Amino acid sequence: LAKTTQPISMDSYEGQEVNITCSHNNIATNDYITWYQQFPSQGPRFIIQGYKTKVTNEVASLFIPADRKSSTLSLPRVSLSDTAVYYCLVGNTGKLIFGQGTTLQVKP
């Protein structure tokens, strides 16, 4: 399973766009990139998944360059409720190996 590297923490202010980048240099051809959000004492919540280029849904966008060795989760206009830990995972099965994730702190 490909290893991922993310910043341990990030700070932002309400209303700003937040971009969290994840490195996955050893991503395999069949691997997909999935991002989850976790609040304290809750299970992770699926945010977005992609294979290449750009994917957008109602809560986020995922940008994946052509070499797929990294990906960027973009959260538009964050609010205080977006304060959470964000995990980037890479794989092609349901088996997920979690890294440390990025703790995002949104300030008023």
Next chain:
Amino acid sequence: GAVVSQHPSWVICKSGTSVKIECRSLDFQATTMFWYRQFPKQSLMLMATSNEGSKATYEQGVEKDKFLINHASLTLSTLTVTSAHPEDSSFYICSAGDTPWEAGSTDTQYFGPGTRLTVL
């Protein structure tokens, strides 16, 4: 969307007793389920993988005789912590997907809300 529930949401037990945690997929059939544990301020650690109707596969370092997993139906998996001790106190989380765990599948995993286990 796909919903996964867990029961109980929290449990307190005495050392030496066994505790069963249930994981249910509410609106889809889960041929695979995964169990994780999470200690405070740490990431999720995969404990085991189970396919419906077959034995669970445990990750290295996880005692299969201590953490009994049963996935007898397409909507229910149970994790039993046997002879629990204070060091087993943790947050246990399950996830479920609707395709078998095998290379080439890209099923999205949906997580339960977690179960907080405290062993006194």
